[in-house]
Amino acid sequence: MSSDMTPSEDAVAAESADESTMTSPTPRPKTTGLHVGDPAPGVAKVDPIIVADNVRRSFGGVHAVDVDHLEIPRGAITALIGPNGAGKTTLFNLLTGFDKPNEGTWSFDGHSLSGVAAYKVSRMGLVRTFQLTKALGLLTVMENMKLGAKNQRGEKFWSSLIPPLWRSQDDELEDRAMELLKRFKLDTKADDFAASLSGGQRKLLEMARSLMTEPTLVMLDEPMAGVNPALTQSLLDHILNLKDEGMTVLFVEHDMHMVRHIADWVVVMAEGKIVAEGDPHEVMRDPAVIDAYLGAHQDVDLGHVTGRIPTVGGDAPSSMTADEIVAEAEAEEEAVRKSQEKHK
Ligand SMILES: Nc1ncnc2c1ncn2[C@@H]1O[C@H](COP(=O)(O)OP(=O)(O)OP(=O)(O)O)[C@@H](O)[C@H]1O
Numbered sequence: 001m002s003s004d005m006t007p008s009e010d011a012v013a014a015e016s017a018d019e020s021t022m023t024s025p026t027p028r029p030k031t032t033g034l035h036v037g038d039p040a041p042g043v044a045k046v047d048p049i050i051v052a053d054n055v056r057r058s059f060g061g062v063h064a065v066d067v068d069h070l071e072i073p074r075g076a077i078t079a080l081i082g083p084n085g086a087g088k089t090t091l092f093n094l095l096t097g098f099d100k101p102n103e104g105t106w107s108f109d110g111h112s113l114s115g116v117a118a119y120k121v122s123r124m125g126l127v128r129t130f131q132l133t134k135a136l137g138l139l140t141v142m143e144n145m146k147l148g149a150k151n152q153r154g155e156k157f158w159s160s161l162i163p164p165l166w167r168s169q170d171d172e173l174e175d176r177a178m179e180l181l182k183r184f185k186l187d188t189k190a191d192d193f194a195a196s197l198s199g200g201q202r203k204l205l206e207m208a209r210s211l212m213t214e215p216t217l218v219m220l221d222e223p224m225a226g227v228n229p230a231l232t233q234s235l236l237d238h239i240l241n242l243k244d245e246g247m248t249v250l251f252v253e254h255d256m257h258m259v260r261h262i263a264d265w266v267v268v269m270a271e272g273k274i275v276a277e278g279d280p281h282e283v284m285r286d287p288a289v290i291d292a293y294l295g296a297h298q299d300v301d302l303g304h305v306t307g308r309i310p311t312v313g314g315d316a317p318s319s320m321t322a323d324e325i326v327a328e329a330e331a332e333e334e335a336v337r338k339s340q341e342k343h344k
């Protein structure tokens with residue numbers, strides 16, 4: 001977890017949040033029917049986009065990742081949760097080619113990715129963002145965006161000798177970048193150095209940049225960490241929009257309330273292993289999950305709620321029990337059902 005914003009950065013970030021980002025989230029129906037059989041660690045998915053087997057990575061004596069089998073469902077939003085040090089970021093690094101495992105195989109969209117370098121992985125349509133943002137501070141926001149694009153003709157030697165070829169592509173890239181920057185309310189910052197952005201805006205830039213490659217799977221490592229509360233809602237909406245546009249999302253988040261709110265499926269890691277999987281309701285009631293967070297024999301309180309998302313009945317309290325989170329989810333789903341019936 002990291003919160004890298006200062007109060008003055010907060011103010012900068014809040015500036016770019018318009019009224020619509022402050023309103024209550026629009027409930028959207030969850031994607032269901034993702035798994036085959038009882039939800040348990042490693043359960044098969046109807047249409048998996050990632051399939052990983054026996055993926056292990058140790059650092060000295062620490063088994064950072066020790067996953068027997070994992071499938072990520074296509075076309076849905078999956079949250080990867082677990083206490084600090086559970087191995088979530090290490091798993092992201094392995095799956096995206098930023099780190100090498102001690103053993104294991106995995107595939108993306110039916111293609112084996114074991115041993116494939118990170119830049120090739122992203123060209124294949126799997127992109128990720130980092131827990132600590134990697135925006136390049138001494139480049140402008142626009143330059144950062146262009147770096148995110150794949151197959152840039154200007155990079156190739158022969159075509160780089162014929163400027164008209166890359167110029168027209170450069171214009172296209174710039175248009176696409178501008179469109180994305182508008183969507184993330186960063187268009188007015190296009191010519192500013194990335195270093196001048198607030199922590200939250202850098203997170204948005206990273207997400208916008210990842211979309212330059214037109215990915216099929218977007219992996220977000222703590223996209224909300226350090227983001228000003230005023231921007232949180234729009235970030236959540238951006239994530240939900242990715243699914244609406246046909247992308248698959250896998251994200252790491254510590255706030256159970258947010259997980260409950262946007263995830264269709266939840267995978268829980270502890271000490272490198274997958275300890276539970278299921279829809280958000282089931283997972284939050286799973287004793288293995290409560291144990292992973294709190295150890296046995298403690299109060300059933302998943303507790304970590306930042307209060308950044310307004311709830312159906314008003315603002316979220318700073319801490320909620322699993323039962324309270326589930327009850328709220330049920331109320332919200334009922335509201336979605338009713339509004340859908342009304343529109344039939
Ligand atoms: N490069 C590294 N060298 C040594 N140990 C590492 C390295 N990267 C991760 N670890 C260790 O591996 C374990 C898993 O770390 P990881 O960062 O994957 O956890 P995480 O679930 O992402 O935690 P958080 O929620 O705090 O981000 C931890 O014990 C961590 O200290």
Ligand SMILES: [Mg+2]
Pocket residue numbers: 001088089090131
């Ligand atoms: Mg991490």
